[in-house]
Amino acid sequence: MAWKRDVALLFATRSVRLFAYGLLSVTLVLHLSAAGLSEGRIGLLLSLTLAGDTVLSLWVTTRADRAGRRRMLALGGLLMAGAGLAFAGSTGFWVLLLAATAGIISPAGNEVGPFLAIEQAALSQVLPGGSRTRAFAWYALAGSLATALGALAGGSLAEGLQSAGLAPLASYRALALGYAALALVLLILFARLGPEVEAPAGAAPPGRLGLGRSRGVVARLSALFALDAFAGGFIVQSLVAWWFHRRFGLEERGLGALLFGANALAGLSALAAGRLAQRFGLVNTMVFTHLPSNVLLLLVPLMPTLPLAVAVLLLRFSISQMDVPTRQSYTMAVVEPAERAAAAGVTGIARTVGASLAPVLAGPLYASAALAGLPFYLAGGLKIAYDLLLWRSFRRLRPEEER
Numbered sequence: 001m002a003w004k005r006d007v008a009l010l011f012a013t014r015s016v017r018l019f020a021y022g023l024l025s026v027t028l029v030l031h032l033s034a035a036g037l038s039e040g041r042i043g044l045l046l047s048l049t050l051a052g053d054t055v056l057s058l059w060v061t062t063r064a065d066r067a068g069r070r071r072m073l074a075l076g077g078l079l080m081a082g083a084g085l086a087f088a089g090s091t092g093f094w095v096l097l098l099a100a101t102a103g104i105i106s107p108a109g110n111e112v113g114p115f116l117a118i119e120q121a122a123l124s125q126v127l128p129g130g131s132r133t134r135a136f137a138w139y140a141l142a143g144s145l146a147t148a149l150g151a152l153a154g155g156s157l158a159e160g161l162q163s164a165g166l167a168p169l170a171s172y173r174a175l176a177l178g179y180a181a182l183a184l185v186l187l188i189l190f191a192r193l194g195p196e197v198e199a200p201a202g203a204a205p206p207g208r209l210g211l212g213r214s215r216g217v218v219a220r221l222s223a224l225f226a227l228d229a230f231a232g233g234f235i236v237q238s239l240v241a242w243w244f245h246r247r248f249g250l251e252e253r254g255l256g257a258l259l260f261g262a263n264a265l266a267g268l269s270a271l272a273a274g275r276l277a278q279r280f281g282l283v284n285t286m287v288f289t290h291l292p293s294n295v296l297l298l299l300v301p302l303m304p305t306l307p308l309a310v311a312v313l314l315l316r317f318s319i320s321q322m323d324v325p326t327r328q329s330y331t332m333a334v335v336e337p338a339e340r341a342a343a344a345g346v347t348g349i350a351r352t353v354g355a356s357l358a359p360v361l362a363g364p365l366y367a368s369a370a371l372a373g374l375p376f377y378l379a380g381g382l383k384i385a386y387d388l389l390l391w392r393s394f395r396r397l398r399p400e401e402e403r
Helices: 002-025 028-034 039-067 069-089 093-102 115-126 129-163 168-191 215-235 237-248 252-280 282-302 306-320 323-334 337-367 374-394
Strands: none
Touching: 002 069, 002 115, 002 129, 002 168, 028 039, 028 168, 039 069, 039 093, 039 115, 039 337, 069 093, 069 115, 069 168, 115 129, 115 323, 115 337, 129 168, 129 252, 129 323, 215 237, 215 323, 215 337, 215 374, 237 252, 237 306, 237 337, 252 282, 252 306, 252 323, 282 306, 282 323, 282 374, 323 337, 337 374
């Protein structure tokens, strides 16, 4: 069936893209340093990379439903390929800055650019409503595994090329060429998508940000998602690792094992979301799996020993991500089909902005021995407020498949 082919293609594009992001993320800063950039210029370039990706994503995703989802995905693939070629061919700061800002590169190996929002809209267009949440869970897991494999491949290839006699900068340029080649693979896969992934024809023309009748729902969801992401910004991985190091003296190898276990449990927990959502509903699954995970988050700084703190944190991660595929699926279900890419783009940008604000406030708190536990309390408390507000605002707005 055509829709099954499109679903397989979208899973493939997600995997190829996240593998490419992971491939380049390991050596990106090393590449810039070997190219002769100072620490200040590297920091500026990375900041502008994220800012450029945010602006680009908003512009592309809010036009994709009208201009064509396949066309906008292809545009993203071209920008990704151009960034890879620029990094492979130049060491000039301004060239690299332009490529990183106007192109698509992921400094952390995470999903960036317009792809996620448009692919979610396309998946929602071709999938039966009852299968959407489970598909989103597997889609998220596929990306996590691809990122991990890409990072492993990037580090191994760079080291192998240098052992074979290449200079460090030359090995990093080779990885950038590989990144560009994978972007071209994306273009081929996007070209094979069928017209079924496009927004329905004949829909009412959207207004600002590509939204029409869905604007009110998207505005409320965006505000709540920004609150959740702001809370999460107090407990980003690097800051949590710092807290465990300062509080319990956990060294780098132990921190790596802790974060690997936490991410593995989080990824696997998402797979249970589809089954729970079918039984209890999307909003109930979002709220009533998220609430206990946030209570556990409040307990982490209260643990007197390292084993207890690790156990509570891992238990928290074992249920913390069930709301991710359900949140994405719910957003796609309650907006107009012709506005799905725009809705995913706007809510995604709201989360990005919210998450970017908290680390600036959290850093000084972690640095103080007396206040180091406060970020956990702030994050847990704000996330509990988000859960309660979400349930109050949307418990009666049910997707069609739940009515």
